[in-house]
Amino acid sequence: MNPVLFDPPLVAILRGLTPDEAPMAGDVLFGAGFRMIEVPLNRPRALECIAILAKMKPADAIVGGGTMLTVADVDAVHAAGGRLMVAPNCDKAVIARAASLNMLVAPGVATPTEAFAALAAGAGALKLFPAETVGTGGLSALKSVLPPDIPLWPVGGITPENMPAWLRAGATGFGLGSQLYRPGQGREALELSAAEFVAAWQERLAGG
Numbered sequence: 001m002n003p004v005l006f007d008p009p010l011v012a013i014l015r016g017l018t019p020d021e022a023p024m025a026g027d028v029l030f031g032a033g034f035r036m037i038e039v040p041l042n043r044p045r046a047l048e049c050i051a052i053l054a055k056m057k058p059a060d061a062i063v064g065g066g067t068m069l070t071v072a073d074v075d076a077v078h079a080a081g082g083r084l085m086v087a088p089n090c091d092k093a094v095i096a097r098a099a100s101l102n103m104l105v106a107p108g109v110a111t112p113t114e115a116f117a118a119l120a121a122g123a124g125a126l127k128l129f130p131a132e133t134v135g136t137g138g139l140s141a142l143k144s145v146l147p148p149d150i151p152l153w154p155v156g157g158i159t160p161e162n163m164p165a166w167l168r169a170g171a172t173g174f175g176l177g178s179q180l181y182r183p184g185q186g187r188e189a190l191e192l193s194a195a196e197f198v199a200a201w202q203e204r205l206a207g208g
Contacts, residue, residue, distance in 0.1 A: 009173025054081030
């Protein structure tokens with residue numbers, strides 16, 4: 001699955017989302033322009049949330065799971081309607097299984113060795129994680145050795161304010177966690193944070 005089909009290339013990471021909150025979160029985020037939503041599996045009832053979001057998403061959006069560590073995780077997310085596979089690590093078998101199901105595969109990498117192994121296994125995008133540790137210098141160095149069209153998405157500590165520095169270093173998108181969404185967050189707060197991130201991306205496109 002081609003990552004460039006989903007614009008803006010911002011992945012909303014909804015860690016701790018509950019089925020009761022899922023319809024509100026999906027309504028706000030899809031309405032704000034988000035086209036990729038990830039629900040990490042290391043919190044209860046994540047698969048239920050994925051199923052809810054998958055049923056309400058626009059035709060040009062995608063929903064899936066994060067912290068997908070096993071082939072069984074891939075199969076469970078796919079069965080729930082998820083078509084996005086995100087992981088904090090680079091496991092070739094998990095990547096290959098997701099790719100075989102035509103999912104958008106974005107495993108976590110922090111080194112060139114991991115990056116090239118992920119691409120060889122079928123990754124469509126690379127999640128730079130943890131971004132705070134790798135830093136913009138690490139991203140720039142990684143970018144210099146990878147094929148130029150490979151999507152690179154820093155994840156961890158991303159804010160609207162520091163997005164420009166990451167973009168200058170070579171980021172082509174982002175995974176947005178607690179700076180965007182926190183469990184129990186109300187609709188108004190989520191609307192505000194979603195709008196700020198989308199505006200920051202649009203400012204970049206406008207040359208800001």
